[in-house]
Amino acid sequence: MTSTVHEVALNLPHPAFPQADWGDTFEVRTSRHFSDAEHAARTIMDSLPGWAAGLMDMRDRIVGPLGLKTGKAMEAASNTNCVGFFPVIANSPERILLGEDDQHLNFRVAVDLHNDQAGQRVRLSTLVQRNNAMGTAYLAAIMPFHKLIAKAMLRSIR
Secondary structure (H helix, E strand, C coil), X not given: CCCCCEEECCCCCECCECCCCEEEEEEEEXXXXXXXXXXXXXXXXXXXXXXXXHHHHHHHHHHHHHCCCCHHHHHHHCCCCEECCEEEEEECCCEEEEEEECCCEEEEEEEEEEEXXXXXXXXXXXXXXXXXXXXXXXXXXXXXXXXXXXXXXXHHHC
């Protein structure tokens, strides 16, 4: 099955995070079968390409001294289940919602499963509530990398 990752229109407010003032969604039709959204999310997070993991490490080294939460700090501080280093906020068979709140922005990552006659589609949505000018600047700085990473992760699970 050849299936491309494509961006899907996202309407705000989004039911998974109504406070979000920015978001995007990417989708892929997959030949795999995921039993639920958590299974899909774990597979996506486990498929982080090496170059993207390097970018995430560099991000953590830059933002940590600025007082922003790092991936390792989020995972270590969480008293809940995590997928990758993102804490689980809500979970159902069709959607898992991950995320964290920080001083500059609050974010959510939603992984949704859609079944139809042709198989299964997986959607990866990022929803952001910018809290201040630092959040706006941060989002602008990471945007090109965010889109590349999201597409690469979905491409690896198709």
